[in-house]
Amino acid sequence: TYVVTQGTNIILSYPSEGFSGVLDDNPDISYAYTPNNGLYGKGSLALFSISTGKTGLYHLSTTSVPFTDTNSNTLYGEAGEDVLIGNDGPDWLHGGAGNDALYGNAGNDTLVGGSGNDRIFGAEGDDRLEGGDGVDNILGHSGDDRLFGGKGNDFLWGDSDALDSSLHGNDYIEGGDGNDEARGGSGADIIYGGQGADKLFGQKGNDKLYGGLNNDYLYGNEGDDYLEGNEGYDRLYGHEGNDTLRGGSGNNDYLAGNDGDDIYLFTAGDGNTTINNFDNSRTSQDILRFMAGIRPVDVLIKRTNNDLKLTLQSTGKVITVQSYFSSLNYELYAIEFSDGTSWDGDFVRAQALIPSDSNDTLYGYASDDTINGLDGHDSIYGEAGNDVLTGGNGDDRLQGGDGNDLLLGGMGNDSLKGQNGNDTLDGGGNANYLFGGNGNDTYLFALNAADYTGINNYDSDGGYDVLRFGESIAPSDVVATRTSVNKELSVDLMLWKSDQLIFLADYLSSNSSLDVIEFSDGTNWGYQTVIDMIKQHSLGADYLYSSDAVNNYLSGATGNDYLSINTEGDFYLLGGEGDDFLIGGTGNDIFYGGSGYDEILGTAGENTYRFGLGDGVDLIRSYPSSVLQTVEFGSDVFPGDVSVHIDSGNLILNLEGTTDQLIIQDFIYLEPSYQFKFSDSTIWDSVDILQWLRVTDDMDNVIRGDDTNDVIDGQAGSDRLIGQAGDDTLIGGEGDDELYGHGTSYLSDGNDTLIGGLGYDTLYGDKGDDAFFGGAGDDQLNDRYGNDTYHYHIGDGSDTIHDQNGVDTLVFGEGIQPSELSLHQLYDDLLIHFSNSGDEITVINYFHTGQQSSLENITFSDSTIWDFNYVSSIVNIIDYVRQVGSSNADNLIGDANYDNLQGEAGNDTLEGRGGNDVLKGGDGDD
Known part of the structure; x- marks a missing residue:
């Protein structure tokens, strides 16, 4: 469509439609055209509308429509992507539907985009620009313009950056609904974000920015600006100029005044606010001003790290001034109240050190501070300077920082860290932990003060460190032994009269030993004195190593002792009285647990274990080995005094008529080589023991036990072993064996141990709490009653478990880690796949809803336990x-x-x- 002028007439030409015509400038003439284009005009073309229903360019200008006057002219774009251009004078342009472009030109124009994503340009004059629905771009250009985004995510500019700043006006901008971006340009602009997460930029001039309902971003830039976030989580940046910022009623607002003398406003209804007051100039006078209704007594001052926390006690809302205590660049010039009260930095720093009887966190300064935590569980940090820190009552944490500090824990379980400098630490009462750090540190310890004190004296600078005992503690009152924690390096100092203990962590390492232990009578203990003491056994619990042995002999004497060999050689380990733990080395060691419950780990070598009347219960743990192990019975024990039986694979030797018992763990399963010597020269070997336990031969045997506690070993061959009633131990040995814990009745009583051995074995437990050991080969393990355990070790093959009723457990042996297993569900069965070996355990009907019970627990040697719920949460369902x-x-x-x-x-x-x-x-x- 082409629109041109000829005198006072309008000549319209539609070549594509085969039409051209002339519209007179006559108030009585109206004109309309269809089907594809519509046109009407009325009056002196004060109203001219084009409605084609198509995309078109329609200009209201002297080159197309003869509007040379300055009257109010109106142009409607209707549907389509229209371009409407106004003339000089107050034009009214309405784009209607579609993505329109509206240009007002000179004059105070009103431009309305309507629906669609519109571009609106006001040009010269004081214009009113409205975007309507859609994503609109609105530019006021010059003059005092009013911009309204309407619905949609709009972009609004009050002034054009291309204009000289002298032509910029004081604009009013409203973003409306949607996530809008508005920029004022030069001039004193007022910008409202409205609904949505808006971004507002004042740019040059003294602007006022208001965020609205959601999470807004306000940036004042140049000029003395006023920024207010209102509702939502808002971020306000004043930038240059003397700005005023208020977060508003939203929660977690962030305010940054930046350069200039800024004011932060806070009212009683405002939410949690964070202030970053960094200013490049240390002379700026920034103020936090509490408005009417907030009194000084209502505000609680606290310090957290370098931040200032101001809590409004009536509402619980908190103002955080970031890095307030780190430098003057962040510090507020004043905190003001409406009653005229003003707090400066000195007042705030002093208030932040006032303790309470609650749980305080207090920080010193670069000066020499004296801080007392009073009651409560306090954390006190001295920072730089020579500080005096006192925890008071409660479980306190004191940290000296740089300087020569005095740390006094007081009552409670306290943690004291001197850090750098020559510090003095006194834990006080209860249980305390002291760490001197670098420097020449002194630890004070008084009689009847702390029950337990742990000292970690690690010092990378190698200072001269002292443990100083108070009055009434004599050298004879202190016993030095190895500790139960980090046994090879740490030392316990026991005050046996007062039952006080000092734990010296890593004392035997080069950077952690004390230089001297001082007593009030002038006695000093050096490092070697302590070493000599810990090599001697005591009346209490000792921790002795091969380095402590004299002529390869270690003795624990009384107490529950820990004796360990960690070097080559043949050693004699004597536990003595108490419950002792003895660990051999690589040589041929001799063990004698003595009285009490003792555990003995033989490790490598041809070891000898001594046992006699009155020795209590000894448990021998050894590894599978062909190396001969010897048990020597005392002179008062004869062969007729010893009874032998198996319990869960362990060999039990009881001394008749006593409670003394020697247990060899996993004797049946591991089949170690043992001999048992008596003083009358009788010797039993492992073969004798197994014969006593009813051992068969290497043929295919069918052996039936009786109603006693039978031990039947099938040895080689494909055997069928039937335990009958009683607590039976059935050992299949080599071959494909069938083991029946029950007899002809499946309800035969007895807690049976069934050991398949090598081969494809089938094991039936039934009634009783039975233990299954399938052994090497792919085995079938079956049970219907009782609380059963299924034991699986590395190399046991692919077993199938079919269990019903009871509380049943699958027990994995040493070396099997949870990480090497993958779990799969196939129909109702659980498949446990071993990634290292490719073996697989199948648990029949594990997931069957009608199953009365299946495996309740799967346990590992590292104490990990998987129950049904956990297995169900990680299983992979497959077909x-x-x-x-x-x-x-x-x-x-x-x-x-x-x-x-x-x-x-x-x-x-x-x-x-x-x-x-x-x-x-x-x-x-x-």
Whole structure:
């Protein structure tokens, strides 16, 4: 469409529609045209509307429509992407629907974008610009303009950056609904964000910015600006000039005045506010001003690290002034109240050091501070300077910082750290932890003060450090022993009269030892004095090592002692009285636990274990080995005094008529080589013991026990062992064995131990609390009653567990980590896959909803426990095909799913194809 002028007439030409015509400038003439284009005009074209329903460019100008006067002219764009251009004078342009472009030109114009994403340009004059619906771009250009974004995420500019600043006006901008961005330009502008998360920029001039309802960003820039966030989580930046900032009623507002003399306002209804008052000039006079209704007594002063915390006690709202205490660049010039009260920095710093009887956190300054925490669990930091810090009552934490500090814990369980400098530390009462740090430090300790004091004297600078005992503590009152924590390096000093203990952490390392331990009578103990003391056994619990041995002899004497060999050589370890723990080395060691409950770990070597009447209970733990281990009974023990039985794989030797008992752990399962010597020259070996436990031969045996506690060992061969009633121990040995804990009745009583051994074994426990050890090979483990345990060790193959009723547990042995297992659910079965070996345990009907009970727990040697809920949370649900071959030459082929192929006997061919498969050939050439 082309619109041109000829005198007072309008000539319109529509070549594409085959139409052209002339519209007279006559008030009585109206004109309309259809079907694709509509046109009407009325009066002196004071109203001219084009409604084509198409995209078009329609100009209201002297080159297209003869509006040479300055009357009020109106142009409607209607639907489509219209371009409406005003003339000089107060024009009224309305884009209507569509993405329109409106240009007001000179005059005080009103431009309304309507619906759609519009571009609105006011140009010269004091214009009113409205975006309406859609994402609008609105520019006032010059003059005092009023901009309204309306609905949608709009962009509004009060002035054009291209204009000289002298032509910029004082604009009024409202973002309206949506997430708007508004910029005032030069001039004293007023900007409201309205609803939505808005970004408001005052730019040059003394502007007023108001955030509105949501989380807004306000940036004043140049000039003395006023910024107010109102509701929402707002971020306000004053930048240059003397600005005034108020966060408003929203919570967690952030205010940064930046350069200039800024004022932060806070009213009784405002929310939590953070102030960053950094100013490049240390001479700025920035003020936090509390408004009417907030009194000085209502505000609580606290320091957290370098931040100032001002809490309005009536509402609990907190003003945080970041880094207030770090430098003058962050410090407020004053905190003012409406009653005329003013707090300066000195007042605030003094108030921040006032303690209470609550749990305080107090920080000193670079000066020499004296701080007392009073009651409560306090944290006190001296910072620089020679400080005196007192915790008072409560469990306190004192930290001296730089300088020569005095730290006094007071009552309670206190932690004292001197850090740098020559510090003095006194924990006071209860249980305390003292750490001197670098420098020449002194630890004070008084009689009947702390029950327990831990001292960590690590000093990388190698200072001269002293432990100084108070009056009434004599050298004879103190006993030095190794400690139960970090036994090889740490030392306990026990005050045996007052039952006080000092723990010297890592005392035996080069950077942590004390230089001297001083007593009030003038006695001094050096490092070697302490070393000589800890090598002697005491009346209490001793911790002795091979480095403490004299002629390879270690004796614990009385007390619950810990004796350990960590070097080569043959040693004699004597526990003495008490419950002792003895650990051998790589040599041929002799162990005698003495009375009490003793645990003995033989480790490597041909070791000897001595046991006699009155020695209590000794537990021997040894590793699988062909190296001979010897048990020597005392002169008062004869073969007829010793009874032998098995309990959960452990060999139990009881001295008849006494409570004395020697236990060899996992004797049946590990089958170590043992001999047992008596003073009458009788010697039992492991073979004798196993014969006593009813051992069979290497043939295929069928052995039936009786109603006593039977021990039956099938040895080699494919055996069938039937325990009957009683607590039986059945050992399959080599071969494919069948072990029945019960007799002809499945309800035969007895807590049985079933040990499959090597081969493909089938084990039945039934009634009673039974223990299953499948051993090497792919075994079937079955039980229907009782609280049963299924033991699985590395190399035990792929076992299947079918259990019902009771509280049952799968127990993994040493070396099996949770991280190497992956769990899968196949229908109702649980599959436990071992990534290292490829073996797999199948628990039948583990997830079956009608199952009365299955495995309740899966346990590991590191004390990890998986229950049903945890297993269900990590299991991977899969679908796979399980194929089991025969004794013939089988050809088993999987598919794309998870396959489990077992060839069994015969020369088999197994092909897994896609998916994560388990292939086990079995016997034969596969």
